[in-house]
Amino acid sequence: MKLKHTMLLTALLLGSAAFAATPKDTLVLQQSNDTPTLDPTANYDTGSANMIENMYETLWTYKGNSLREFTPLLATKVPTFTNGGKTLTVDLRKNVKFHSGNAFSCDDAQYTFERNLVTNSAESGNWFLAEALTGTQSNANDDKTVTWDKINKAVACNSKGQLVFTLPKADPAFLAKLAFSGQSILDKQWAIKQGEWDGTEKTWKDWVGKDVQGSNLSKNPSGTGPYQLVNRDANALLFKAFAGYWGGKPAIQNVIVQKIPELAARQQAFLRGDADLIEAGSRANIEEQLKGKPGVVIVDGLPNTTATGIFMNENIKASDALGSGKLDGNGIPANFFSDANLRRGFANSFNYAQYIQDVQQGKGKQRTMLLPDSFPGYDAKIKTYSYDAAKAKSYFQKAWGGNVWKTGFTLNADYRAGSVAAQTAMEILKKNVEALNPKFKINIKAKQWSEMLNDSKQGKEPMIIIGWAPDYADADNFMYTFYSSNGYYFPRSNWKDAAVDKWLDQARATVNTAERNKLYSQVANRAYEQAPYLLVPAGVNVFAVRDNLVGATAANYNPMLGSSSLYNGSPWKVLSKK
Amino acid sequence: MLNFIIRRVAQIPLVMLALSLLLFVIIFQLTPEQRAAGYIRSEQQAAQMDSIIRQRGLDKPFPIQYSKWLASTVQGDLGFSRTSSKPVLDTIKERLPSTIELSLYAGIPIVLLGIWLGTLSALNKDRFVDQFLRVIAVLGTSLPSFVLGIVLLKFLYGSLGWLPGPGQVDVLNQFAVLDPTFKHYTGMLSIDAMLNGRWAVAGDVLRHLVMPVLTLVIIFSANILKVMRAQMLETLTSDYVRTARAKGLGSKAVNLKHARRNALLPIVTLTGFVAINLLAGAIITETIFAYPGVGQWVGDAARNLDISAVMGFALLSAVIVVVISTLTDLFYGVVDPRVRFD
Numbered sequence: 072m073k074l075k076h077t078m079l080l081t082a083l084l085l086g087s088a089a090f091a092a093t094p095k096d097t098l099v100l101q102q103s104n105d106t107p108t109l110d111p112t113a114n115y116d117t118g119s120a121n122m123i124e125n126m127y128e129t130l131w132t133y134k135g136n137s138l139r140e141f142t143p144l145l146a147t148k149v150p151t152f153t154n155g156g157k158t159l160t161v162d163l164r165k166n167v168k169f170h171s172g173n174a175f176s177c178d179d180a181q182y183t184f185e186r187n188l189v190t191n192s193a194e195s196g197n198w199f200l201a202e203a204l205t206g207t208q209s210n211a212n213d214d215k216t217v218t219w220d221k222i223n224k225a226v227a228c229n230s231k232g233q234l235v236f237t238l239p240k241a242d243p244a245f246l247a248k249l250a251f252s253g254q255s256i257l258d259k260q261w262a263i264k265q266g267e268w269d270g271t272e273k274t275w276k277d278w279v280g281k282d283v284q285g286s287n288l289s290k291n292p293s294g295t296g297p298y299q300l301v302n303r304d305a306n307a308l309l310f311k312a313f314a315g316y317w318g319g320k321p322a323i324q325n326v327i328v329q330k331i332p333e334l335a336a337r338q339q340a341f342l343r344g345d346a347d348l349i350e351a352g353s354r355a356n357i358e359e360q361l362k363g364k365p366g367v368v369i370v371d372g373l374p375n376t377t378a379t380g381i382f383m384n385e386n387i388k389a390s391d392a393l394g395s396g397k398l399d400g401n402g403i404p405a406n407f408f409s410d411a412n413l414r415r416g417f418a419n420s421f422n423y424a425q426y427i428q429d430v431q432q433g434k435g436k437q438r439t440m441l442l443p444d445s446f447p448g449y450d451a452k453i454k455t456y457s458y459d460a461a462k463a464k465s466y467f468q469k470a471w472g473g474n475v476w477k478t479g480f481t482l483n484a485d486y487r488a489g490s491v492a493a494q495t496a497m498e499i500l501k502k503n504v505e506a507l508n509p510k511f512k513i514n515i516k517a518k519q520w521s522e523m524l525n526d527s528k529q530g531k532e533p534m535i536i537i538g539w540a541p542d543y544a545d546a547d548n549f550m551y552t553f554y555s556s557n558g559y560y561f562p563r564s565n566w567k568d569a570a571v572d573k574w575l576d577q578a579r580a581t582v583n584t585a586e587r588n589k590l591y592s593q594v595a596n597r598a599y600e601q602a603p604y605l606l607v608p609a610g611v612n613v614f615a616v617r618d619n620l621v622g623a624t625a626a627n628y629n630p631m632l633g634s635s636s637l638y639n640g641s642p643w644k645v646l647s648k649k
Numbered sequence: 650m651l652n653f654i655i656r657r658v659a660q661i662p663l664v665m666l667a668l669s670l671l672l673f674v675i676i677f678q679l680t681p682e683q684r685a686a687g688y689i690r691s692e693q694q695a696a697q698m699d700s701i702i703r704q705r706g707l708d709k710p711f712p713i714q715y716s717k718w719l720a721s722t723v724q725g726d727l728g729f730s731r732t733s734s735k736p737v738l739d740t741i742k743e744r745l746p747s748t749i750e751l752s753l754y755a756g757i758p759i760v761l762l763g764i765w766l767g768t769l770s771a772l773n774k775d776r777f778v779d780q781f782l783r784v785i786a787v788l789g790t791s792l793p794s795f796v797l798g799i800v801l802l803k804f805l806y807g808s809l810g811w812l813p814g815p816g817q818v819d820v821l822n823q824f825a826v827l828d829p830t831f832k833h834y835t836g837m838l839s840i841d842a843m844l845n846g847r848w849a850v851a852g853d854v855l856r857h858l859v860m861p862v863l864t865l866v867i868i869f870s871a872n873i874l875k876v877m878r879a880q881m882l883e884t885l886t887s888d889y890v891r892t893a894r895a896k897g898l899g900s901k902a903v904n905l906k907h908a909r910r911n912a913l914l915p916i917v918t919l920t921g922f923v924a925i926n927l928l929a930g931a932i933i934t935e936t937i938f939a940y941p942g943v944g945q946w947v948g949d950a951a952r953n954l955d956i957s958a959v960m961g962f963a964l965l966s967a968v969i970v971v972v973i974s975t976l977t978d979l980f981y982g983v984v985d986p987r988v989r990f991d
Contacts, residue, residue, distance in 0.1 A: 099820055105949070107734050115694060193700035194688055213700065280704055285734050302827040305733070305744050305941035306816065309827060327820055331939040332949070335799050336815040339807035345814050521686035524695050539692055559696050 093347055095648045096324040098620075101331045101340055102350040102637050106308060109300065110289035111255040112187050113282065115196040120252045120633025122308060122328070125643050126170075127255030127294030130161055130180070130234075131246070133629050138376075138544040139447045141246060145175065145256050145295060149246065156241025156582040161234040168315040169258040170300075171293040177228035182259040182270045184226040184236075188217075189268065189275050192282045196253045199542055203242040211279045219272045243582045244545035251543050252633060258293040265291055297321050297644040306330045310643075322647030342367070347617050347648070348638040354432050354613055361615045370623065371434070373612035373640070374445040376630040378438070378549055379538035380604035381496065382527075383408035383417060386565035389531035392483050398471060400479040400510055403533065407482075413475060414602040416466035418456040420503040421496075425458070427608050429499075430492045435608040440595035441539075441553040443609070445630065447584070448546030448591040454599050455606070464507050479510020484534040485526075488517035493536045496607055527563045535563065536607060544631050546591050547579050553604065554594055566603035614639050622646040650979070657975040665967045669722070672963050673715050676956055681707040687731065687954030718960070727964070728957030732950040737961035740946060745965070746836025747817070748935070748942035752927040753837075754858055755865035759927075760920050763870040767877020768909055774882065782874060789871025794930060798864045798937035805860060813857050815939035822853045861938040865930055869923050876919055880912035887911075910984070917984055921977030925970055 093099045104118035111123050131149050134142040141149045147162045167175035184200070191197040191210035198208040201217075204225035211217040229235050238245065248254070263269050265287035268278045283289070292300055297316045301309040310326040329346075331337045338360050340346040351357050361367050387393060387405045394402020408414055427435030438444055439453035468476045484501075486493040494517070501513040518526075526532050537560070541548050552558045555575045556567040571594050578590040598604070612630065616623040616639055627641035634640050676684070681702045688694070688701050702708050706717070721728065727737035735743070770782040805812045813819060817838060818826060825831065825847065826838065834844050839858065842851035884890060885908050893903045931944030939945070943962065950958030 093820060097820065105732060105734065107731065116691065193697040193704050194694055196693065198697065209700075213703075282704075284731070285729055285736070289734065301824075304827070305740075305747070305946070306939060307823055309824060325824070327823060329816055329823075329939065331815045332936045332945065333799070333802075333815065333939070336802055336937060336939060339802060340814045342807065343810065343814065345820075519683075521680075521683040524686070524689075524698065525680065525682035528698070537692065542693055 093345060094325070096322070098323045098326045098348070098643060098646060098648075099346045100326065100328045100348050100638060101337045101346040102328065103330070103332045103334070103337070104350065104637065105330065106303075106328070108284040108286075108289045109292045110283050110286045111183075111253055111257065111294075112190055112197070113192065113195050113284040113286070113289070114253045114255075115194060117633040117636045121637060122310075122633075123255055123294075124252045124296075124633055125298045125310065125326070126292055126296045126300060127252065127257075128296050129252065129255050130163075130249050132250050133544065133631050136374075136626060136629050138443075138445050138629070138631060141250060145180070152241070152245075152582050156243065157238045159236040159238070159245065160229075161236070163232065163234060164317065167295050167317045169261060169293045169295055170313055170315075171258055171261040172315075173258050173260050173293070175256070175258075175295055177232045177234050179259045180234045180256050181226055181228050182262070183257040184254070185222055185270065186257065186262075186268055186278075187254065188222045188225065189278050190281050190283055192280055194282060194284070196251060196542055199244075199248055200254060203238055203245050203248060204236065206239040211276070213280075219275055222275070223272070241580055241582055243579065243584075243587060244543060244547050247543035247545040250631070255294060255296075257288070258295075261291075261293040262288050297642075298326060318644070321644040323643055326643055341615065341617070344617060347620050348623070349615070350637045351615050354434060354610065357613055357615050358432060366618050368616050368618045369613060370616060370625055370628070370639070371611070371613045373614070373625055373628050373635075374443065374630050375609050375612045376443040376445065376544075376635075377538045377540045378441040378443055378553070378609065379536060379607040380441050380553065381417075381421070381500070381536045381607060382532070382534060382560070382563050382604060383414050383602075384530060384533050384563060384565055385409040385603075386530060387533045388529060389526065389533075392531060392533050394481045394483065398474050398478050398480065401481050403480050403482055407480070407533070410470045410475075411601050412466045413470035414605075415456075416463045416470060417500070417504065418602045418605050419459045419463035419466060420500060420507065421456070421605050422458040422499050422503060423456075423608050425499055426496055430495050431608065431610045434611040434613070436611060437608045438606055440550075440591075440598060441604060441606060442546055442549045442591070442595075443541070443630075446541075446544055446546055446549070448550070448588050450588070450592040450595055453592065453595040456599075456602070458503070460503070460507065463503070467507060467511075476508060479508060479512070481512040481514065482533060483514045483516075485516055485518040485523060485532060486536055487523055488519050490536075496536055500605070530562045530565060532563065537563070538607075541631065546587070547575075550591055550594060551575050551579065554598060564603055566601070568597060568601065568603075571597050612640075619649050620646060621649055650982075653978075654975065657971060657978075661968055661971050664971055665964050668963055668967050669719070669960060670715070672960060673711070673718070676959075677711050677714070679954075684954060684956065687956065722960075722964075727961040730946070730950060730955055730958040730961070732953055732955045732958050733946055737957050740958070741943060741961060741965055743836070744941060744943045744946055747838065747940065748928065748931050748944055750837035750839060751858065751861060751865075751931060751935070751940060751942060752924065754839075755862045755869070756924060756927055758862070758866050759869045759923055760873060760916075762866065763873025764877050764909075764913070764916060766870070767874040768881055768904070768912075770874065770878040771881030771885065772904060779878075782878075786871040786874045786878075789867050789869075790875070792868065794864055794868050794933045795937060797867060798860070798934060801860050801864060802937065812859050813853070815937075817857055817939075817941055818850065818853050819857075822850045825850055857938075857940075861934045861940055864934050864937075865927065868930065869926065873916060873919055873923070876915055877912060880915055881908060884908040884912045914981070914985055917977060917981050921973050924973050925966075928966065928969060 106118050108119045114123050128144040130146040131141040131143045134140040145164050150161050187197045191201050202208045205217050205221050207214045267288050298310040299313045301311050308328040312321050312324045334352050337349040341349045362369050385408045396402050423437050442449050486497045497515045505511050553560050556572050574590045574593050578587045622645045623639040627645050632640050684707050685701045730737045730740050733740040770779045773779045806814045834841050839851050839854040890908050893907050932948040935942045935945035936948050947962040
């Protein structure tokens with residue numbers, strides 16, 4: 072079968088490509104990224120996600136460029152919760168084939184989610200599926216409450232062939248979690264034939280925590296998606312349109328993904344028309360090297376789903392970072408940032424417009440909360456801080472009963488080595504704060520990422536700049552992470568607000584959207600008052616595309632897709648060439 | 650001579666053991682978090698860092714980690730490379746032939762050109778040719794390969810379109826070489842294409858090789874040129890050359906047969922180094938030109954702290970260094986019969 076396919080492909084290509092740099096029915100993509108895995112269970116990076124999204128299918132996906140609406144894929148409709156948000160019953164599509172030729176059934180879906188829960192390796196994104204279905208982020212090795220019985224009951228097929236999820240408690244983010252490409256449906260028979268887990272209780276323990284990145288399924292994938300893998304070598308992946316695809320024949324018949332590590336090489340190939348889409352680097356790279364060149368179209372003004380903040384740690388646990396450790400001008404006390412007036416002073420000292428101009432080439436947006444503005448739950452009406460030296464001075468004068476203004480301080484702050492954006496942000500802040508009072512000193516220095524990760528986790532960093540990218544399009548993924556005292560970032564900020572904790576817990580316990588939105592607005596308002604973070608403006612995404620490529624538009628751009636960070640943020644099946 | 654070869658071959662495991670121990674000691678200076686960073690690509694994965702450290706055993710003491718690595722290595726398992734998403738041994742098997750292919754196409758011109766230009770420069774001392782070649786040699790030795798590579802790429806491919814872009818073959822041939830009827834005899838694509846009778850593919854591979862080969866030739870032949878020139882100048886003033894001239898031998902015979910042969914002795918050693926350095930040079934060149942050899946892989950692996958890959962590459966390098974040093978020593982004896990191996 073493989074021989075016939077490849078010969079056919081070659082013949083097709085030779086016919087169609089005689090006069091074109093890239094053939095009309097072939098999409099050529101160039102990226103610096105590796106493709107770490109083609110096994111959805113192990114997928115947790117954009118490089119893998121982009122391939123998996125086109126080969127496999129989830130039960131539903133994001134509708135067009137929306138992050139608030141879903142459209143069914145292997146489900147026939149997007150279901151609604153019953154039983155107080157604890158049961159989700161999914162009707163599955165009939166007459167769907169996998170690339171192997173096997174027919175898709177509920178058994179495949181059940182196997183998929185059980186495999187994800189069983190393995191749940193540390194590097195994978197299955198922790199958030201496990202949290203929803205077993206009540207813990209851990210696998211059975213790390214948490215003994217995870218039993219086969221629990222996994223088996225969490226996801227099952229009923230007598231009508233429907234897939235039934237039973238959650239221990241309501242999880243309003245569950246629908247969004249299932250849209251993540253890591254939850255793509257596997258071909259059970261094929262997986263077992265490749266030597267993967269056999270799906271039984273007898274062997275499940277052997278697979279707990281197993282890293283399946285390089286699994287046999289990764290080498291020989293079989294999904295229900297519009298494209299199937301033809302072959303892969305050291306630097307290229309080749310795909311062809313799946314003839315048996317239930318969703319109709321895509322216009323692009325062949326896709327070749329080449330690994331070209333050097334940006335200059337990718338740019339030259341793109342300008343010459345040898346590549347249709349490339350990983351084009353930063354906005355500056357695109358605007359300076361590609362914009363205005365013949366055959367190039369720039370698609371700008373696209374949503375960005377990363378939220379970045381400057382953390383002000385209220386309980387610094389590193390004595391060496393504190394200088395004198397006192398409010399005497401030569402250092403800071405460990406709880407320096409526990410005074411809201413001081414935090415407001417810093418928030419009013421940051422020149423947001425200058426950051427947008429210097430780092431984002433004028434294309435940035437000041438957000439009201441640490442949540443992407445395209446996400447459900449975002450409230451544009453919350454007040455924001457602006458650069459105002461007079462206000463900043465007034466807050467600094469009030470901080471610590473006037474002692475900060477009187478004695479001054481020396482603050483040691485780090486930024487991630489190699490990050491120009493983080494360095495610039497810290498330099499802007501340093502300049503403006505030091506200009507307020509000659510006794511104010513901020514020392515900034517670069518630090519390796521791994522070191523910073525470790526120190527910040529232990530609460531040793533007084534002030535750092537970090538971002539968060541979404542796992543799934545739900546406000547909880549950001550709001551809980553940043554603002555809850557049980558959230559992932561708490562050890563870095565040590566900001567605890569009892570009301571905020573309560574609101575965030577309430578928001579993750581109800582599936583009522585209006586109620587959740589209200590709660591998130593309350594959190595954002597409180598965060599504005601208390602200023603636990605300094606909100607760094609969000610960039611605006613942009614990509615470059617060859618002018619003969621049709622469908623690579625803002626209307627098809629979804630920032631939750633793996634391709635949003637590399638190419639044009641849309642599935643290959645919506646593209647064609649003229 | 651046989652004893653000499655056996656002794657050298659027997660050294661390989663010892664060299665590899667010492668090297669692996671040294672590397673492991675160096676790597677162990679990093680904290681478990683720093684080593685775990687190789688498994689992390691985002692803040693989301695960083696949230697799982699403690700589990701990653703625990704599951705990978707990165708918090709275990711040095712003897713346990715090293716003995717575990719050694720035990721699996723002795724059994725032929727060099728570990729899994731996260732960079733290539735394949736076992737290290739499979740990655741080396743897949744990529745090494747491409748690097749050898751690039752090294753062969755570059756290595757032969759490097760040596761021949763270096764010797765020829767060095768000789769030419771010495772024979773024309775202080776004339777225009779000599780001065781011109783000395784400038785070229787300075788440029789070649791001082792230009793970083795990534796600068797030269799990008800300049801070549803920009804002009805020969807981007808601006809002029811004379812040569813194909815990055816990669817090993819064009820899009821069409823990419824599909825052709827994956828055709829199951831295309832047999833991969835050696836793993837060296839140009840040679841395999843010829844053996845398959847696919848001349849268009851072979852031509853395409855060779856065209857893609859021009860820029861990376863040119864980059865390596867310009868960088869590496871400059872060194873040989875300089876050494877050859879210096880050696881030739883020294884040899885040309887030696888007594889036996891004067892004697893040869895006094896005997897009435899023609900300048901061609903004196904220069905090429907008597908002077909150059911003796912001047913070649915240090916070039917033999919240098920050629921060995923060139924062969925070894927080509928492997929290191931390939932890291933940059935293969936990355937710029939997206940050439941799928943071991944150099945590109947290990948460059949990425951080092952950036953990603955892919956420890957299995959780095960260790961595997963170090964062992965491969967050790968083998969290559971010992972083998973090439975042995976061959977160099979043997980070849981030294983061929984050039985200079987006075988050298989004995991007893």
